Amino acid sequence: MSRPLSSEEADHDARRGRQWLAGEAHGAGVARDDLLELGSAMAALTAAAAEREPVAVAPAPVGVDPGSPIAKPLPPELLRPLETNAEMRWPAMAGQGYVVPNDRFFVRNHTVTPRLDADAWRLRLFGTGLRDAPTRDAPVEFTLDELRRLPAEESTALLECAGNGRRFFADQQDAPAPGVAWDLGGVGVARWRGVRLGTVLRLAGLTDDAVDVMPEGLDPDYVTGGVNLGRVRRPLPIAKALDDVLLAYEMNGEPLPADHGFPVRVVVPGWIGISSIKWVGPVEVSATPLFSPWNTQFYRMFGPGHPADGDALGTQSVKSAFELAWDAHLPAGTEVRLHGRSWSGAGPIDRVEVDTGDGWRPAELVAADRGGPWQRWTAAWRPPARGRWTLRARATDVTGAGQPDRAAPNDLGYLFDGVVRHPVTVV
Numbered sequence: 232m233s234r235p236l237s238s239e240e241a242d243h244d245a246r247r248g249r250q251w252l253a254g255e256a257h258g259a260g261v262a263r264d265d266l267l268e269l270g271s272a273m274a275a276l277t278a279a280a281a282e283r284e285p286v287a288v289a290p291a292p293v294g295v296d297p298g299s300p301i302a303k304p305l306p307p308e309l310l311r312p313l314e315t316n317a318e319m320r321w322p323a324m325a326g327q328g329y330v331v332p333n334d335r336f337f338v339r340n341h342t343v344t345p346r347l348d349a350d351a352w353r354l355r356l357f358g359t360g361l362r363d364a365p366t367r368d369a370p371v372e373f374t375l376d377e378l379r380r381l382p383a384e385e386s387t388a389l390l391e392c393a394g395n396g397r398r399f400f401a402d403q404q405d406a407p408a409p410g411v412a413w414d415l416g417g418v419g420v421a422r423w424r425g426v427r428l429g430t431v432l433r434l435a436g437l438t439d440d441a442v443d444v445m446p447e448g449l450d451p452d453y454v455t456g457g458v459n460l461g462r463v464r465r466p467l468p469i470a471k472a473l474d475d476v477l478l479a480y481e482m483n484g485e486p487l488p489a490d491h492g493f494p495v496r497v498v499v500p501g502w503i504g505i506s507s508i509k510w511v512g513p514v515e516v517s518a519t520p521l522f523s524p525w526n527t528q529f530y531r532m533f534g535p536g537h538p539a540d541g542d543a544l545g546t547q548s549v550k551s552a553f554e555l556a557w558d559a560h561l562p563a564g565t566e567v568r569l570h571g572r573s574w575s576g577a578g579p580i581d582r583v584e585v586d587t588g589d590g591w592r593p594a595e596l597v598a599a600d601r602g603g604p605w606q607r608w609t610a611a612w613r614p615p616a617r618g619r620w621t622l623r624a625r626a627t628d629v630t631g632a633g634q635p636d637r638a639a640p641n642d643l644g645y646l647f648d649g650v651v652r653h654p655v656t657v658v
């Protein structure tokens with residue numbers, strides 16, 4: 232058998248694209264003809280026609296607005312609500328350790344956080360890539376206790392929404408893109424604990440013919456532009472699914488919080504956030520390629536320089552953020568230590584530079600972070616005079632990828648990588 236064993240998203244996408252155009256694929260993605268005339272993200276779609284099992288609902292926790300799309304409290308100093316989502320406020324990371332505490336980890340919800348009953352919950356694997364469970368109505372099931380009894384692994388991984396930084400296409404480049412107007416807070420690092428997806432796939436009877444794995448969320452169907460796109464779902468190539476992907480049931484030492492996928496979510500290190508499906512229920516394992524609107528219509532690069540059917544997003548871009556309020560007030564003539572973090576999907580950060588008004592200079596990197604999913608850094612600055620100042624930070628990763636002054640635009644505003652101009656007021 233000649234299955235290519237690549238876990239790179241761009242490789243996977245190119246191969247699947249060819250198969251799809253050749254009519255070899257199935258799945259409720261965009262109809263082939265629609266995609267060919269797509270041009271914009273708002274083309275008509277064929278809706279998913281999968282049967283639904285009921286979502287088990289537990290009572291809302293006390294003290295939380297039952298009408299809110301997000302279960303956890305949203306104190307304004309920690310989180311900034313954005314439609315059904317909330318982004319981490321960067322000043323809330325000042326003085327924190329390596330990981331983002333659960334109370335301030337960003338939430339990206341296509342609809343609302345479902346309240347699932349862990350006792351009633353089942354992981355349900357099915358598809359033509361499994362030996363004995365070809366159809367959705369007769370899946371191989373695992374309870375949460377069964378998953379917890381399998382060998383556990385821990386992974387410190389970064390999760391970032393592909394649209395993180397989108398606001399700066401408008402604010403810095405005068406080219407607004409549709410979608411959630413994230414500042415830089417659609418990112419976080421957590422310590423995830425769970426069982427490898429590969430372990431579960433093998434126990435479920437994985438065959439040599441399997442090529443794609445598609446986890447589906449148990450949150451409500453996503454309806455946009457009057458079209459029901461079904462459950463949030465996105466395929467992974469089998470090579471990635473068998474590599475470092477976790478079915479996580481703990482986050483930073485606590486049971487997975489409701490907003491982050493309780494009782495179990497997928498964590499796909501290095502891939503854009505949408506790959507890490509929360510509240511996972513059904514998992515299709517297929518011997519033929521799978522598609523969903525989340526890898527055909529959304530989460531692709533469309534626009535100038537991209538083909539009509541778009542380019543895969545590939546890895547996350549390089550970004551840097553100060554752990555400082557927008558328009559923070561700093562005292563004139565006193566040395567302050569600026570703190571920040573930089574990250575890249577392509578590999579660890581190699582170096583970071585800051586500019587406080589008189590040219591680029593190296594930041595000091597926290598040695599313990601070298602080689603990890605993000606890098607903390609500091610730089611000293613004595614603001615020379617009162618008034619408005621602009622702080623800038625830029626990083627380069629080990630592959631040599633850096634941050635341009637201007638990010639290349641794309642229709643849906645993904646993967647902003649430009650240097651962000653952070654204003655402060657010196658008093």
Ligand SMILES: Nc1nc2c(c(=O)[nH]1)N[C@H]1C(S)=C(S)[C@@H](COP(=O)(O)O)O[C@H]1N2
Nearest residue numbers: 337338339340341392448463504507508509
């Ligand atoms: N079921 C489901 N999974 C999902 C989503 C969702 O809306 N529903 N959002 C995705 C997106 S776009 C991102 S960026 C991450 C965000 O994870 P978080 O909310 O735990 O930060 O979850 C992904 N998994």
Ligand SMILES: [Mo]
Nearest residue numbers: 392393504505
């Ligand atoms: Mo996302």
